[in-house]
Amino acid sequence: ATLKKYLSHQSTNKTLSPKRQILEISLHRVVRNQNFLEEFEVYYQPIVDIKSGQIIAAESLLRWQSPELGLVLPTEFIPLAESTGLIIPVDRWVLQNVCKQIKSWHDAGIPYLTVTVNLSVMEFNQPDFIDKIVEFININHLEPQYLEIELTESMIMQDVNSAIATMNELQSLGVSIAIDDFGTGYSSLIYLKNLPVNTLKIDRYFIHNVAQDYQKSAITKALIEMAHNLNMQVVAEGVETEAELSFLRENNCNAMQGFLFSLPLPAAEFENFLWNNKRLPRLPV
Ligand code: C2E
Ligand code: MG
Ligand code: MG
Numbered sequence: 382a383t384l385k386k387y388l389s390h391q392s393t394n395k396t397l398s399p400k401r402q403i404l405e406i407s408l409h410r411v412v413r414n415q416n417f418l419e420e421f422e423v424y425y426q427p428i429v430d431i432k433s434g435q436i437i438a439a440e441s442l443l444r445w446q447s448p449e450l451g452l453v454l455p456t457e458f459i460p461l462a463e464s465t466g467l468i469i470p471v472d473r474w475v476l477q478n479v480c481k482q483i484k485s486w487h488d489a490g491i492p493y494l495t496v497t498v499n500l501s502v503m504e505f506n507q508p509d510f511i512d513k514i515v516e517f518i519n520i521n522h523l524e525p526q527y528l529e530i531e532l533t534e535s536m537i538m539q540d541v542n543s544a545i546a547t548m549n550e551l552q553s554l555g556v557s558i559a560i561d562d563f564g565t566g567y568s569s570l571i572y573l574k575n576l577p578v579n580t581l582k583i584d585r586y587f588i589h590n591v592a593q594d595y596q597k598s599a600i601t602k603a604l605i606e607m608a609h610n611l612n613m614q615v616v617a618e619g620v621e622t623e624a625e626l627s628f629l630r631e632n633n634c635n636a637m638q639g640f641l642f643s644l645p646l647p648a649a650e651f652e653n654f655l656w657n658n659k660r661l662p663r664l665p666v
């Protein structure tokens with residue numbers, strides 16, 4: 382078994398592209414030198430309440446400005462961080478950073494704002510994951526309900542019972558839970574009813590062109606209704622057009638995020654956005 386593991390490691394190594402090797406070396410360097418503040422930045426994408434038009438939350442999304450590679454997006458470095466285990470210090474840095482940010486926004490007079498954090502399954506399954514969350518909440522004197530952890534279906538389905546146990550621990554601390562990219566993973570609806578979840582985020586695949594696509598609109602309507610029957614809030618991801626927004630408004634989706642309203646922004650720009658009181662345009666219903 383060890384030899385097999387060695388050989389498969391060798392063969393993946395051989396196929397590594399030069400860019401991927403540089404990525405890996407650079408990521409190791411950031412973590413080893415604790416260089417997070419210099420190279421990593423957390424961006425925030427506003428999440429807007431569809432009825433009131435108000436920003437009620439933000440999703441934190443990590444950006445890496447590497448001296449060697451320029452801007453690297455998470456779709457490139459998260460899989461690499463996962464396969465090397467570096468995701469654990471990375472996700473912890475994001476969590477700590479976001480907890481600090483939530484506290485400072487609350488102190489600055491935005492007491493209702495929730496911020497969500499994406500986590501890798503590796504971090505979620507760490508034995509001291511809950512201890513770390515407790516630590517970050519305590520250090521920052523945070524009201525825990527304003528921290529929301531985003532999990533994907535596949536993370537939960539890897540080991541449903543252990544995931545439910547961790548989710549219950551989070552909720553008993555007061556931390557909220559969202560299921561991210563819903564509809565693309567492969568989870569059984571039987572489990573969904575047993576999951577302690579506050580928010581369902583419908584994947585942007587369904588939202589893209591939802592008003593014109595009969596099948597997507599049927600599925601999206603059903604997802605919204607199902608989530609509401611299970612007492613979950615519904616957030617639509619990747620809203621890019623007015624037609625998509627109108628559809629979501631007509632079908633009682635609670636909140637949305639997407640390029641139509643705003644790209645993910647650095648913290649200072651996100652704050653300006655809030656102070657300028659940017660709201661959803663009023664659309665004819
Ligand atoms: P996600 O959690 O599903 O995040 C939503 C992604 O959709 C983000 O990509 C966001 O920039 C993008 N997006 C938002 N609105 C629109 C839109 O209207 N149209 C389109 N086409 N895209 C939109 P991003 O920032 O590149 O992140 C990709 C994924 O990387 C995230 O997907 C999440 O799974 C992961 N990720 C991001 N930050 C972290 C992190 O700190 N830790 C971990 N473990 N994963 C992260
Ligand atoms: Mg997410
Ligand atoms: Mg998502």
Ligand code: MG
Nearest residue numbers: 499533561562
């Ligand atoms: Mg995703």
